[in-house]
Amino acid sequence: MTTRREAVRRALTESSGFRSAQDLYADLRADGSKIGLTTVYRALQAMSDSGEVDVLRTDEGEAVYRACDTEDHHHHLVCRVCSTAVEIEGPAVERWAAEIGAQHGFTEVTHTVEVFGTCARCSA
Amino acid sequence: MTTRREAVRRALTESSGFRSAQDLYADLRADGSKIGLTTVYRALQAMSDSGEVDVLRTDEGEAVYRACDTEDHHHHLVCRVCSTAVEIEGPAVERWAAEIGAQHGFTEVTHTVEVFGTCARCSA
DNA sequence: TGAGTTTTGACAATCATTTTCACTTTCGTC
DNA sequence: GACGAAAGTGAAAATGATTGTCAAAACTCA
Ligand SMILES: [Zn+2]
Ligand SMILES: [Zn+2]
Ligand SMILES: [Zn+2]
Ligand SMILES: [Zn+2]
Numbered sequence: 001m002t003t004r005r006e007a008v009r010r011a012l013t014e015s016s017g018f019r020s021a022q023d024l025y026a027d028l029r030a031d032g033s034k035i036g037l038t039t040v041y042r043a044l045q046a047m048s049d050s051g052e053v054d055v056l057r058t059d060e061g062e063a064v065y066r067a068c069d070t071e072d073h074h075h076h077l078v079c080r081v082c083s084t085a086v087e088i089e090g091p092a093v094e095r096w097a098a099e100i101g102a103q104h105g106f107t108e109v110t111h112t113v114e115v116f117g118t119c120a121r122c123s124a
Numbered sequence: 125m126t127t128r129r130e131a132v133r134r135a136l137t138e139s140s141g142f143r144s145a146q147d148l149y150a151d152l153r154a155d156g157s158k159i160g161l162t163t164v165y166r167a168l169q170a171m172s173d174s175g176e177v178d179v180l181r182t183d184e185g186e187a188v189y190r191a192c193d194t195e196d197h198h199h200h201l202v203c204r205v206c207s208t209a210v211e212i213e214g215p216a217v218e219r220w221a222a223e224i225g226a227q228h229g230f231t232e233v234t235h236t237v238e239v240f241g242t243c244a245r246c247s248a
Numbered sequence: 249t250g251a252g253t254t255t256t257g258a259c260a261a262t263c264a265t266t267t268t269c270a271c272t273t274t275c276g277t278c
Numbered sequence: 279g280a281c282g283a284a285a286g287t288g289a290a291a292a293t294g295a296t297t298g299t300c301a302a303a304a305c306t307c308a
Contacts, residue, residue: 003255004255004256005255021296022295035256035257036257037258037296038256038257038258038259038296038297038298039255039256041295041296041297042255042256042297045297057181057183059181060295061181061185061187061264061265061295062185062294062295063185063295063296077224077225077228077230079230080232088224090220090224092216092217092220093216093220093237096214096217097239100201100212100214100239101241104201104210104243104244105247106201106203106239106241106243106247107241107242107247108204108241108242109239109240109241110239110240110241111237111238111240112236112237112238112240113217113235113237114235114236115221115230115233115234115235116233116234116235116236117225117231117232117233118230118231118232119229119230120228120229120230123229123230123231127286128286128287129286144264145264145265146263146264158288159287159288161288162265162266162267162287162288162289163286163287163288165264165265165266166286166287184264185264185295185296186263187264187265
């Protein structure tokens with residue numbers, strides 16, 4: 001019997017997009033699992049803390065998670081309709097953000113960059 | 125007597141950083157206003173809808189607002205400690221985001237870009 | 249097998265935000 | 279100046295995601 005956290009990880013990995021704790025909970029229960037919502041939240045929290053999954057906030061403030069292929073720093077191109085995401089990189093953006101921060105005397109500079117759109121499939 | 129919404133706008137303008145509805149409500153009440161929390165939320169909602177103020181989400185999912193100098197598209201360099209923000213522009217980033225979206229067949233491409241750091245004053 | 253540790257999940261508690269709903273205030277009109 | 283519609287207000291209740299509590303279940307390992 002796989003551990004609960006493993007089940008959450010698998011459910012998240014099966015999706016190519018960002019999913020909320022509530023989404024995953026619904027999926028798991030639909031598959032017959034008896035997992036509790038609390039456990040889903042705890043699993044996501046742990047995976048997010050360890051950097052195993054990426055997390056971002058929807059416009060409504062709900063946290064959504066994604067199991068990305070890499071744990072290296074990267075950004076996402078996210079479909080506004082189906083939430084499917086593509087991992088993207090932008091060396092120029094990385095440099096720009098660091099420079100902007102330095103120019104204004106800011107230290108410990110980090111940034112958030114996400115690109116949204118309607119994917120080809122959802123545009124059709 | 126100024127309208128309630130005007131009071132909210134003024135309270136927000138007095139700050140150079142991002143403030144939450146709860147923050148502004150506390151400020152206004154501390155200044156002796158009898159304004160209700162609901163009204164603060166409604167005022168911010170309206171101003172945000174009309175593009176008069178910018179809104180973003182904290183890591184905790186709380187919505188924070190800012191009365192920026194311009195209503196044109198721009199981004200922010202935000203202090204992680206005091207939430208003070210500086211308006212910034214990045215033509216290169218604008219192009220990059222649009223291109224990335226197009227390359228992957230996405231339409232209606234938009235983006236969110238925010239830079240965080242510790243401002244000079246808070247670093248001291 | 250048994251004590252000690254970790255994981256789990258039902259349920260209650262938080263907390264920001266939204267809804268309701270019963271006033272007030274504002275405004276155009278007579 | 280009075281009057282009814284429309285917009286603005288706010289106290290209190292409702293929502294909804296997320297977190298805290300705590301006792302039961304599963305696991306570890308001597
Ligand atoms: Zn899509
Ligand atoms: Zn980056
Ligand atoms: Zn600061
Ligand atoms: Zn931009």
